[in-house]
Amino acid sequence: METLELDIVKQENLIYEKPRLMNDNPMHYCPGCSHGVVHKLIAEVIDEMGMEEKTIGIAPVGCAVFAYNYLDIDWIEAAHGRAPAVATAVKRLNPNKMVFTYQGDGDLAAIGTAETIHACNRGENIVIVFINNAIYGMTGGQMAPTTLLDMQTSTCPYGRKVELNGYPLKISDLLALLDGTCLVTRQAVHTATAVRRAKRTLRKAFENSMARKGTSVVEFVSNCPSGWKLTPEQANQWMIKNMFPKYPLGDLKDI
Amino acid sequence: MAEEVKLMKGNEAIAHAAIRYGTDGYFGYPITPQSEIMETLMDEKPWETTGMVVLQAESEIAAINMLYGGAACGKRVMTSSSSPGISLKQEGISYMAGAELPALIVNVMRGGPGLGTIQPSQADYFQAVKGGGHGDYRLITLAPASVQEMADHVALAFDLAFKYNNPAMILADGVIGQMMEKVILPEQRPRKTEEEIRREQTWATLGKTKDRKPNIITSLELDSSIMEHNNIRFQNKYKQIEENEVIFEELLCDDAEYLIVAFGSAARISQKAVELAREEGMKVGLFRPVTLWPFPKKRLKSYSEKIKGILTVELNAGQMVEDVRLAVECKVPVNHYGRLGGIVPTPDEVVEELMKLK
Numbered sequence: 001m002e003t004l005e006l007d008i009v010k011q012e013n014l015i016y017e018k019p020r021l022m023n024d025n026p027m028h029y030c031p032g033c034s035h036g037v038v039h040k041l042i043a044e045v046i047d048e049m050g051m052e053e054k055t056i057g058i059a060p061v062g063c064a065v066f067a068y069n070y071l072d073i074d075w076i077e078a079a080h081g082r083a084p085a086v087a088t089a090v091k092r093l094n095p096n097k098m099v100f101t102y103q104g105d106g107d108l109a110a111i112g113t114a115e116t117i118h119a120c121n122r123g124e125n126i127v128i129v130f131i132n133n134a135i136y137g138m139t140g141g142q143m144a145p146t147t148l149l150d151m152q153t154s155t156c157p158y159g160r161k162v163e164l165n166g167y168p169l170k171i172s173d174l175l176a177l178l179d180g181t182c183l184v185t186r187q188a189v190h191t192a193t194a195v196r197r198a199k200r201t202l203r204k205a206f207e208n209s210m211a212r213k214g215t216s217v218v219e220f221v222s223n224c225p226s227g228w229k230l231t232p233e234q235a236n237q238w239m240i241k242n243m244f245p246k247y248p249l250g251d252l253k254d255i
Numbered sequence: 256m257a258e259e260v261k262l263m264k265g266n267e268a269i270a271h272a273a274i275r276y277g278t279d280g281y282f283g284y285p286i287t288p289q290s291e292i293m294e295t296l297m298d299e300k301p302w303e304t305t306g307m308v309v310l311q312a313e314s315e316i317a318a319i320n321m322l323y324g325g326a327a328c329g330k331r332v333m334t335s336s337s338s339p340g341i342s343l344k345q346e347g348i349s350y351m352a353g354a355e356l357p358a359l360i361v362n363v364m365r366g367g368p369g370l371g372t373i374q375p376s377q378a379d380y381f382q383a384v385k386g387g388g389h390g391d392y393r394l395i396t397l398a399p400a401s402v403q404e405m406a407d408h409v410a411l412a413f414d415l416a417f418k419y420n421n422p423a424m425i426l427a428d429g430v431i432g433q434m435m436e437k438v439i440l441p442e443q444r445p446r447k448t449e450e451e452i453r454r455e456q457t458w459a460t461l462g463k464t465k466d467r468k469p470n471i472i473t474s475l476e477l478d479s480s481i482m483e484h485n486n487i488r489f490q491n492k493y494k495q496i497e498e499n500e501v502i503f504e505e506l507l508c509d510d511a512e513y514l515i516v517a518f519g520s521a522a523r524i525s526q527k528a529v530e531l532a533r534e535e536g537m538k539v540g541l542f543r544p545v546t547l548w549p550f551p552k553k554r555l556k557s558y559s560e561k562i563k564g565i566l567t568v569e570l571n572a573g574q575m576v577e578d579v580r581l582a583v584e585c586k587v588p589v590n591h592y593g594r595l596g597g598i599v600p601t602p603d604e605v606v607e608e609l610m611k612l613k
Contacts, residue, residue: 056461075469082316085318086324093324097462115313
C-alpha cells in the first residue's frame, strides 16, 4: 500500500479519475468505439447531479444491450426499439425519478421509430441518448436507416442506393419539429473539446427532464471501427469527412 | 369508496375494479369490443383520486412495453385489448415472462383470424394457454363468465401475478365484455407506496440505494448454461402454479352421467343447456374451468371413471377440447361443439349436441 503515499494520488493532486458510477466489468465494446466515452459522460453527469439513487436507465437492443453491465444504477433492458415506451411508463409512474433511454440508430430510427416519435411528441420528461454510427454493429455490420448513400455494409455490399434503400434518415431533424421536444442536439466525442461540449449538453438534457420541460434528444454522431472496417483513427477521420456533412453537429432545437 | 352494487358492462366493471384494486397504471390502445375499459378509466379520472396513471398509447406494442417498464418498477400495471391487438402484444408478454414481471393483460376476444370480426369468440385459447409469444413460458389465464367475475378477476389476476412474478391474463370474450349485469364493486384499496414496493418487490428498478446492488430487469442471458438454469427455474415455478392455483366451478356434477366442459360465455349458455337437458331426463353437469392455465386436469381426470361422455362447448373450432381429452386420457368420449367467426350458439343447439353423446 506504499504507492498510496505517493503525492500523485493525494486527493488535492487529483485532476481526473474514473467515474464513481462506472464499475470494473470488462467492456465488450470494440477499441475506438464512441460508446465507452458516452457511457463515461452519463456516469459523470448522474453522479455530479447527485441523482444516482433516482436514476433509471433503459437499455436497447444492439451494441449497447449490455449498458447495464457498466453503470452502477438501476436498469431495464427493453425489447428492440421499445425503450421510449418503457421509459414513458417508468417516468409517468415515478415522476420524481430521472429516466433516460440509450439507443442506437437501428433501435431508435428503424424498428422503434413509432415509439421514438410518439414519446417525443407527448413530451415525455425523459432523455433519449442516441448513438448514430450508421450501421448495425451488434449483428455484424448491416445497413441502418442512417447508413450514408454509397456506404458499404454487409446488406448493401455495393453501397446504399436510393432506388433500393431510400435515403439516410435524419431522425433528429424530424424530432426537432415536434412540439414535445425541448432540446434536440447532435454531438460527437472524437476530440477533447467535443467531449467537454457533449457533457455540458448531456447535463442540460438531464436537467430538462427533471424540470419537466419535455423530451431531450442527444444524438451522438459516432464511429464504428469494426463495422466500418477501419482503425479507430481512420474511423474518426472517415466520420469527420463523411458523417458530419450529412449529420452536422450542433443544437437543432434548444428552448 | 365503499363497496357498491351497480349495473354495468363487463368492460366497465374491469375499469372500476382496477381503480378500486389500487392499480398504478393502465396503458392501452382502442379496439372493439373492449374500448369501454379505457373510456371508463378516462371518464373516472383516477389520477385525481388514487393517483393511477391512465395513458392511451400509440399502439398495442407501445402499450405492452409501457407495461414492461411499469412492471419493472414493481408497480401494479395493466393493459387491455382484443384479439388482433393481443397478437401484437405477444413479444412483450414473452419478455415479461422471461424477465419474471407481474402484470395484468385483458383480452376481450373477438373472431379471427386476421382482422376477423368484432363479434365474440374464444379462438385465442391456444394463444393464451400454450404461450402465444416465443420461448417456453406460461401465462396465468383466467376466464370470467360474468360481469361480477370481470371485476373479481382483476384482483385475482394481480394477486397471482405478484405471488409468482409472472404476467397474468383475463381471457374474456365479447359477450362477457359487452353484457350488463349486477356487480358488487369492492371497496377502494390504497395504492402501494414506494416504500412498500421497495420492501416487497426487492427486484424493482426504483433507483439504486446504497444498501443494495443495481437492480437489472432483463430477459437476456448469453451464457446458455445460465439460460438453461433460468428456464428450469421458470418451469419449477409453473409446476408450483399448476399444483396450487387451479380454480374451477362445478354445477350439478355429483350425479352427472355426462359433462359439459365450457368456459366464459360458452359456460353461461351451457348452464341453460344443462337445465334443458335435465328436463328431458339426461343427467348432465357443467364443469367450468376458471383458470384455463393452470388447467384443472386432475379434477377432470377424476370424472373419467364415473361418466359416459363429455361435450366441450367453445366459441372456436375446438381448442380447449384438446386439453380435456388429455386430462381424461381418452378414457371417455369427448366431443366438441363450437360456433365460429363471431356466432354464439343457442342452448338448444348445445342440447342437440348433448343428445349425440348417448
